[in-house]
Amino acid sequence: MNQPRIAFLGSRHPGAAQALASLIAAHGQHEPADADVICALGGDGFMLQTLHRHGSLGKPVFGMKLGSVGFLMNQYRGEGLVERLQAAEPAMLRPLEMTAVTESGASVHSLAYNEVSLLRQTRQAAHLRIQLNERDKLELLVCDGILVATPAGSTAYNFSAHGPILPLGSSVIALTPIAAFRPRRWRGAILRADTEIRLQVLDPDKRPVSATADSHEVREVVEVVIRSSQRHSVTLLFDPEHNLEERILNEQFLT
Incomplete structure (x- = not known):
């Protein structure tokens, strides 16, 4: 042997x-x-x-x-x-690719094998707009945050936030709100893995938001684009x- x-x-x-x-x-x-x-x-x-x-x-x-x-x-x-x-x-x-743009104009790229999460930085709830493949899907989400999870990461933070568990190899990703206040009944979505998700931070000065790809955190983001990687x-x-x-x-x- x-x-x-x-x-x-x-x-x-x-x-x-x-x-x-x-x-x-x-x-x-x-x-x-x-x-x-x-x-x-x-x-x-x-x-x-x-x-x-x-x-x-x-x-x-x-x-x-x-x-x-x-x-x-x-x-x-x-x-x-x-x-x-x-x-x-x-x-x-296959990991997620995250591109986060900060208030200073810097563009930060990172990979996430579990999830990308956006979280409010202060006591103020986050105000977010959600676009899928460059089309508006939710004009205003008031929440503590939101995350995008891979199938492998769907049993972790995503599941704790009441998101779905995704079968491995299913070619889908989970979009899950964290403590959504408006709209109250929105519980997230299951999306094709090739969907481009664009999360825009509304009123970032008053309601700052951080983005984390697995353990890599970026503070004071204004926009985050997430897609399943085809290269990695x-x-x-x-x-x-x-x-x-x-x-x-x-x-x-x-x-």
Whole structure:
């Protein structure tokens, strides 16, 4: 059985450093650019950090849970890693591309594998206009914020905001308001993944808004454009009994 070249990366979780040293001793260590596979040790936050740092390399990523939340991770076991990698099932994820324009006129670009969220910065509710493919769909949304979630991220912040869980590979994204005040009955929308979403901040001086792509925050935005990326993708590897598609399905039946 051939030994794959593995790049081991560990979070700051207390158990990750010990696991990292043990796995490197057993399998060796390679730089991510030279590896066949990246093995991330931590929680979902560290997995997202790994994807942002190394996703452009095109290397598959196998995560093992050594953190507080591990929806995107496999269970940690120190033994049998090579066999697990060979039996792992791939899941391809396409991130969202965010372009945020600030009050100063700066344009900031970022990727989001989970979601892009807009949130009010002060006690004042946000006033937003929603355009889809350059057509007005909602002239005024009064809310604490709004988010756009990928299928992989639909079980996270999106679900907590009462948004829908999206099947993996469904080629749709979720547009979900956060504490909408007007219109009260609007609960969001499920959109085709190729939809261009433009969110305009009304009265930004009085009602400032920030935009966050996963963990990358941009303050005092006036407009945010979001679309599913056609240029970027990453491949996550999962144990057959814990594949991501099955996890997303099971989330819809939790009581």
